[in-house]
Amino acid sequence: xxxxxxxxxxxxxxxxxxxxxxxxxxxxxxxxxxxxxxxxxxxxxxxxxxxxxxxxxxxxxxxxxxxxxxxxxxxxxxxxxxxxxxxxxxxxxxxxxxxxxxxxxxxxxxxxxxxxxxxxxxxxxxxxxxxxxxxxxxxxxxxxxxxxxxxxxxxxxxxxxxxxxxxxxxxxxxxxxxxxxxxxxxxxxxxxxxxxxxxxxxxxxxxxxxxxxxxxxxxxxxxxxxxxxxxxxxxxxxxxxxxxxxxxxxxxxxxxxxxxxxxxxxxxxxxxxxxxxxxxxxxxxxxxxxxxxxxxxxxxxxxxxxxxxxxxxxxxxxxxxxxxxxxxxxxxxxxxxxxxxxxxxxxxxxxxxxxxxxxxxxxxxxxxxxxxxxxxxxxxxxxxxxxxxxxxxxxxxxxxxxxxxxxxxxxxxxxxxxxxxxxxxxxxxxxxxxxxxxxxxxxxxxxxxxxxxxxxxxxxxxxxxxxxxxxxxxxxxxxxxxxxxxxxxxxxxxxxxxxxxxxxxxxxxxxxxxxxxxxxxxxxxxxxxxxxxxxxxxxxxxxxxxxxxxxxxxxxxxxxxxxxxxxxxxxxxxxxxxxxxxxxxxxxxxxxxxxxxxxxxxxxxxxxxxxxxxxxxxxxxxxxxxxxxxxxxxxxxxxxxxxx
Numbered sequence: 001x002x003x004x005x006x007x008x009x010x011x012x013x014x015x016x017x018x019x020x021x022x023x024x025x026x027x028x029x030x031x032x033x034x035x036x037x038x039x040x041x042x043x044x045x046x047x048x049x050x051x052x053x054x055x056x057x058x059x060x061x062x063x064x065x066x067x068x069x070x071x072x073x074x075x076x077x078x079x080x081x082x083x084x085x086x087x088x089x090x091x092x093x094x095x096x097x098x099x100x101x102x103x104x105x106x107x108x109x110x111x112x113x114x115x116x117x118x119x120x121x122x123x124x125x126x127x128x129x130x131x132x133x134x135x136x137x138x139x140x141x142x143x144x145x146x147x148x149x150x151x152x153x154x155x156x157x158x159x160x161x162x163x164x165x166x167x168x169x170x171x172x173x174x175x176x177x178x179x180x181x182x183x184x185x186x187x188x189x190x191x192x193x194x195x196x197x198x199x200x201x202x203x204x205x206x207x208x209x210x211x212x213x214x215x216x217x218x219x220x221x222x223x224x225x226x227x228x229x230x231x232x233x234x235x236x237x238x239x240x241x242x243x244x245x246x247x248x249x250x251x252x253x254x255x256x257x258x259x260x261x262x263x264x265x266x267x268x269x270x271x272x273x274x275x276x277x278x279x280x281x282x283x284x285x286x287x288x289x290x291x292x293x294x295x296x297x298x299x300x301x302x303x304x305x306x307x308x309x310x311x312x313x314x315x316x317x318x319x320x321x322x323x324x325x326x327x328x329x330x331x332x333x334x335x336x337x338x339x340x341x342x343x344x345x346x347x348x349x350x351x352x353x354x355x356x357x358x359x360x361x362x363x364x365x366x367x368x369x370x371x372x373x374x375x376x377x378x379x380x381x382x383x384x385x386x387x388x389x390x391x392x393x394x395x396x397x398x399x400x401x402x403x404x405x406x407x408x409x410x411x412x413x414x415x416x417x418x419x420x421x422x423x424x425x426x427x428x429x430x431x432x433x434x435x436x437x438x439x440x441x442x443x444x445x446x447x448x449x450x451x452x453x454x455x456x457x458x459x460x461x462x463x464x465x466x467x468x469x470x471x472x473x474x475x476x477x478x479x480x481x482x483x484x485x486x487x488x489x490x491x492x493x494x495x496x497x498x499x500x501x502x503x504x505x506x507x508x509x510x511x512x513x514x515x516x517x518x519x520x521x522x523x524x525x526x527x528x529x530x531x532x533x534x535x536x537x538x539x540x541x542x543x544x545x546x547x548x549x550x551x552x553x554x555x556x557x558x559x560x561x562x563x564x565x566x567x568x569x570x571x572x573x574x575x576x577x578x579x580x581x582x583x584x585x586x587x588x589x590x591x592x593x594x595x596x597x598x599x600x601x602x603x604x605x606x607x608x609x610x611x612x613x614x615x616x617x618x619x620x621x622x623x624x625x626x627x628x629x630x631x632x633x634x635x636x637x638x639x640x641x642x643x644x
Contacts, residue, residue, distance in 0.1 A: 047076045050137055057413075064408045068401050074138055078102060080400045081382050083140065084361050086332065087375045088112060089129070091366035098132040098142065101379055104403060105194070105361060107145040108154055109335060110482025110534070117156045117480075119190050119426040123418040126191025130416050140404075141412040143245065145194040145332075149213065150592060151179075151435070152186040152426065153479050157491045159186060159431040159593060160475045164199060164225075165570060166442035166589035168215030168613030169641075173228035179438050180232025182431040185242045189422035193410060194245040196299060198229035200286035201255035205624040206617065208267045209538020212476065212570030212590060214255055215286075216613030217626045217638065222286035230293040238296065239411030241419050248290040250301030250334065252316060253283040257303050266539035269302040269340070279305065287325075296329040296406045300359070302337055309344070311337050317358030330360035330402035336372050338362060347373060348381045352390045355382070360399035427491060432594055439588075439597020444610040445642040447585035451523065451562050453604025453644055458522040460508045461499065462561065464515035464552045467568040468527035469496035476570055476590035477534030484532030492593025495527050495566065502599040514548070515555030524556035525602070527588075529569035542620060544574045557581060566598065572616040576635050587612070604644060611641035 056062055057071035072080075082102025089106050097103065106129055114121040126144055133142040152158035161167075161179045170176070180198070187195060202222050203214040215225045226248070233246040253272035262270030274282070287298075300310040300317065310316065311333055321327045338350045338359075354362070362382075366375035385391045407413070425431065445452060454461070467473045471492050477484040500509050510517050518524050528549035556563045564584035567573065568591070579585060587610075588598050600606040616636035617625045627638035 044073060046073045049074060060414050064405055067408050068404045071138065071140070071404060072397065072400060075400070077383065077386065077396075079138060079140075080396055081379055081386070083400050083403050084382070084396075085375055085379055086145070086361055086363045086365065088365035088367065089125070091368065091375065095129065095132050098129060099136045101376070102136060102140070103133070103142060104140070105143045105145060107363065107365065109365065110147060110154065110478055111480065113154055117154075119155060119157065119423050122155060122190035122192065123420060123423065127417050130191075134416060141407060141416040143194045143407060143410070143412065144192045145196055145247075146187065146192050147197065147478060148183050148187050148192075148195045149197045149199065149478050150475075150590075151183050152190065152192075153475075155186075155190060155426065156480060156489075157427045159427050159435050160479060160490065160492060161435045161592050162438050162442045163212045163476055163570060163590040163592075164215050165212040165613065166591060167438060168221050168225065169444050169587075169589070169610040170438065170441040171221070171224070171611060171613075172441060173225055175438055175441055176225045177228040177232040178434050180229045181235075182434050184233045184235075184244045185422060186426045186431065187244050188242045188419065189426050191418035192244070193412070194247070194297070195233055196247045196249060197233070198226065198246065198248065198290075199250065200226055200248050200290060201250060202282055202286065203255040203614070204282075204626055205257070205259065205267060206543060206571045206614070207259065207540055207623060208255070208257070209533055209535050209540070210254070210268065211614075217615060218613075218628075219282050219285040221613050223289055226286045227289035227293040230290050230295045234294060234296065238406070238409045239415075241415075242422065243410075245296045245406065245410060246290075247297045247299050247332065248287055248295045249299035250303070251287065251298050251310065251321065252301065253279055253305050253310075254301035254303045256283060262303075262539065263536045264539070266536070266541070268536035268539050271304040271307060273306055291325055291327060296409070297332050298327060298329065299332050299334055300337070302334055302340065309341050311341070311359060312350070312353045312357050314357040322358055328402070329406055330399065331358055332361040333359050333363050335363050335365055336367060339373050347377075348385065351378065351381055352385050355385075355391050355399070356395060360402050435592055436594040436597040436600070439591040439594050440600040440606045440608075442589055442591065442610050443598065443601045443608055444587040444612055444640075445585075445601070445608045446587055446616070446636055446640070447579060447582060448642055449583045451564055451583045452586075452602070454523060454525075454564070454602050456503045456507065456603050458503070458507055460510065460521045461503065462515070462518040462521035462524045462556065463496050463499055463509060463511045463527070464513065464518065464524060464556055465527035465566075466513055466531075466548065466552070467495070467529050467566075468513070468525070469494045469511065471593065473529075473531050474568055474590070474595065475532070475592050476530075477532045477538065479532065483534050483537055486531055490593065493595040495588075495595040495598050498595035498599040499525065499602070502596070502603050513552065515552040515559075518556040518559040518561045521559070521561050524559070524561040524563045525566060526553045526556055526563055527566045527568060528552065529567045529573065533570075538570070542574075543571065543623075544620075545578070550578065553578070553582070564602070566602075572614060574617065574619060576618045579635070607644050608641065609643065611639050612636060614638065616640075
């Protein structure tokens, strides 16, 4: 199957190269900005015509290249610009904005959901938007994007899987494929057809707030998981009912930014200062299997490489990605990226530079209430730039052709609406079972003084810690909202709840957040770590355990009770001065909604197989620390993990 897929990829690449050459050679600049397209060897312009039902692009039996070429022959400049524009749903002035501006795409940012945040409400919303898009002269469907980065995490009741850092510790690409396959089904069930995932960053500094979005600190672990994630989302055919468009992000080098060059003089959106060789050896490899798997869209990083913003890098987008690597999907910008460039205040100039560099679709997203640019202004400035010649007709045609090609491949022209037979699969037992399996494979046992696995027959177990009975903390950022939040924000099982049902009926399980109720227990399980965050909000200069966590552990120890610490976090935390006092330590990462996966390991129903995909530093002075460093002396090495 892989060889066949590779063959088809290169055939399609050849066809598009030929088409591009024909279009560029046959196009001409027109003062009225109408499209001139080569059709059957002749230049024709049908932008003033309304296509009939017999129009070639409406015939699903024809090759996609022919359908793209035919559709573009009918398109006005306004319709092309609309296809290149992606707007956040909540910034629409009304549904009619979709048809008025011929919008090609909508999205829901983190936490952007229908008033009633349930699967059917999402399906209703999507179909309503799609009907408006299809009412336009050409009837071009929209594509709708979300950040489903660990399940369909915007939707209450969806299955929440472990974040990438945990999945990396499984060292199991088939598990990653299963996770993304289940995610795709749940996303498709709500109508949504585009996922801004997988993240293929190689995080090199634990202080980065997006560290948990990467599979691990080496290119090898990211490379091993990339194709599995893409195939899980897209399968072998994008027009399958449960396939959704994948996005490899954030191209390229976002995991290598230097401390002090990012927002608030920290890491996120900073500068990756590397040689071309280092960029290709560390940050590029993960993208190669994603491209081989046919990933349909790629998102550039907010960050810079050696002082150049990725969104403006002609060398890396047009040069490396599209020409050298042969990427034939489309490039979509990150949220408001064209206006978030320090030292680049001229929005129109940024539009020109980014489109010319290879950005095909712009996530505006239209956040005027947040002090950002409106999508109407983006459309106006892009149109103006094309008319004055700052952006060529050929570049616009290339961008639109790439977008339309993917829409045809997705089968949206034939099946534009939600398949509601899939709604029952959101949060299904099958998907929660997959999530539970992913959790237990992701856990890494770091220390065991003979207390693990825990006997289910103990007389009394005391559970403590702020993360023991908090589903929100357990899920982390990008859960229901952008930053995530503490508390019972969706459906799932906390670790404490899982412990209660894992033990025998004779075992008394008690709980206190601060560990004050541990006296008389045979064992203490203290669940500590981080609370939710995402992106720049998670950049931290210090990764020490907080004082309340340390106090909870100490209270259990003072009661004379052996203690097993379960660390719920998106990255390693500094524990060198404390770990010798603990009898057991498990890194649970951000496991998601299925706490029973944690107890499967705690109580020996599963012999742990998780191995560190990141190095665990001894102290802050060691950070950044990565496998292969000349001076490498971590507390726990990359690849470390105990079994029973």
